[in-house]
Amino acid sequence: MSKLLSVRLVAILVGLGFAFVALFAFVIGAYNAATEESQGHLPYEKPRDFDFAFEGPFGKWDAQQLQRGLKVYNEVCSACHSLKFVAFRDLEAIGYDESQVKAFAASKQVPGIDPNTGEATTRPGLPTDYFPSPYPNAVAAAAANNNAIPPDLSLMAKARADGTNYVASLLSGYAEPTAELLAEHPEAAPAPGLHHNPYFPNLNLAMAPPLTTTDQVTYDDGTQATVEQMSQDVAAFLAWTAEPTMVKRKQTGWPVLIFLLFATVLAYLSKKQIWAAAKPKKRD
Template sequence: MVRFLGFGAGLVFVIALLVAALLPREDVPADPIKAIHEHARSAHWQHDGPLGMGVFGTYDRAQLQRGFQVYKEVCSACHGLRLVAFRNLSEIGFSAAEVKALAKAKEVPSINPQTGEAATRPALPSDHWPNPFPNEVAARAANNNALPPDLSLIIKARPDGQNYVYSLLTGYDKAPPKGFDVPQGLHFNPYFHSVNIAMAKPLNDGQVSYADGTNASVDQMSKDVVAFLRWTSEPELETRRQVGVGAIIFLGILSLLAFLTYRRVWAGIAH
């Protein structure tokens, strides 16, 4: 009797599995966000080298300085750059005097040596770029509960980072599809993962004045600040590529010498 009941239960279970496998499944509703989300557009970057192969590319110092200007005048109001010290800016072409002036214009947290109370002081070249907010709570309170990310490593922190950030900065002019409602306090940007982003359009034509006379269009400013942020993410990029090319040349010469030595050693040996 027990075997019969066990056999019957197993048979019912098998029939249920077969029915579930053979019955047509209901179509999964399409995600409306995925339908309007767009992938990042590709742009040409000098530091990626010819054909984007990233072997012989070098940073354009003039572009890096323009990008720093965009960050300083626009982005730094909300976004920090905590891994970059003022003295690092000498690597993109600023003189020692310019670095000191840039640092002196910023205030950093300090301690009053006489009272021991919290205070501020002009930054030194050895100091890091100050955060625009004292803490996360203050940052969220000032940005409708959204936390502006630190931009030091933003290019490496996002897939296809430089093209993504470039597309994001230039994607605000695209209108949402008909019937798509953007929640209050958010802004439509098809390159953002949820297409609704808390950050308002940060750049407008002519928003900064470049000293070298470059036209400060949204597209140009976006490319410049992205190039600067690529440098903050990978300041060693040029050195690493130089070492890599040198290593390849060295190994090539060593391989040729090893082959010639092999031919010389075995030249008198009959096959």
Template sequence: MIRIIGALVGLGFAFVVLLSFGFDTYNAATTKAEKSAEYVFYEESHGPDGGFAHDGVFGKWDLQQLQRGYQVYKEVCSSCHGMKFVAFRDLADLGYNEDEVKALAAEWVTVPGVDADTGEAIVRPGSPTDYIPSPYPNQIAAAKANNNAIPPDLSLITKARHHGPEYVYSLLTGYSQPSAELKAEFPDFETPDGLHFNKYFPNLNLAMAPPITVDGQVSYTDGTEPTISQMSEDVAAFLTWTAEPTMVERKQKGWPVLGFLLFATILAFFAKKQIWSAVKPKKAK
């Protein structure tokens, strides 16, 4: 008797679950969701006109662009964002020689260290073996300085975002005021104090203030005109390199591999024909 009651109770629970699933499925299929301002006016990210030099299967790093991107990061982005997975010695891959790498590292005078005499924590100039430091000692300090929003580390940011290089470029160039169409369709939409409207950010309101605001904010030494678009493109390319420094090398190695596979496939095809050439197929009766 107890088993029968238990089975009936189980069947009852199963029936209720199936009934709930059926109602939820019906409601999801027939109820039209209301579109929010974020859904309607959020724009998909895009890259610069002509794309990046590293795009495509034949793409290559533009070392001058990567050096300019590092300069933009150093002079603009590093005040809020660290790069804990990038060592100063890695900058040699951008075309800097050993002395230049040492000089670039020494420009950072806030690298955490230890006093050899007292054992106390100090800050010191960087060396090539150091990693690019965070501007904040901990996340609490980072949140306090940025309206409770902790700036992300930028070492791998282009790998952590969909279409990362295009996302970074669009975000840096996408600050503006809400359009008249948005205000007309969503009168209640607003950008709270401490946030900034950006049409390429998923919820349109971003805690990060516009980092690149005027042309010429960074002075390039190679003669390139430092427009907002150019500086955004350069730092996006640099962050692509920091996230995947071997990307171009991997592409270049892929072509010999594909060539070998094609040759091996052709060789195997002719070998098969040679081996089976003496075997005559049986005629169907």
């Protein structure tokens, strides 16, 4: 009996410990959220809600949109941002065939080794290579971007809250701070070399507007490349780079849920049948 009481006491203490940790985390999170503005952050707008084809439980990739997004990244974003977790051969998943992937990879220069001297050099890319960085190192990246290192975009759609909508809103949302905002927060005026964006949760943004004019890129499918369209297309492409198996995961999830539901019903009926004889009979 005493051993049973000890086990129960330990279980209660462990449960209280978990409850205390959860409560502590909630209090800290609430405090940080309440004091965020006082720590130098400005009020910022929530990302706009765009209608992407891959959203929802039955969503699917729009291959044409992903290809347009790759074109925007390749012709605009790749000048500053890397995509180090994406291999050229992965592009077959968005509708390119083997020859197209080989041609695209060969158009890129990737780090290599001279077989004769052993010195570092560059060579045309192969399908097995990954997207190269536009800078040799972080120091060079900072020197070229007002001392701000452009982040890698491979997982950006997962690294930000509501990431895909955030990326699309940010790219199409550059604007001068309003008079009302400057009156309440004079520090919102961008410093030299910085830019204001109402969707960016900080004082100023080091990245200049990358998408500025209509038809900045030319889409192969004839879609007009407005700033809004380019922003959504590259955001969708970055959603794919961050989780290329998203659609497959959703498609796998439905059979699993159906199986679990069927197994639950079957287990319940089995339990009813097994324990039916064990029910006490009612007295007359």
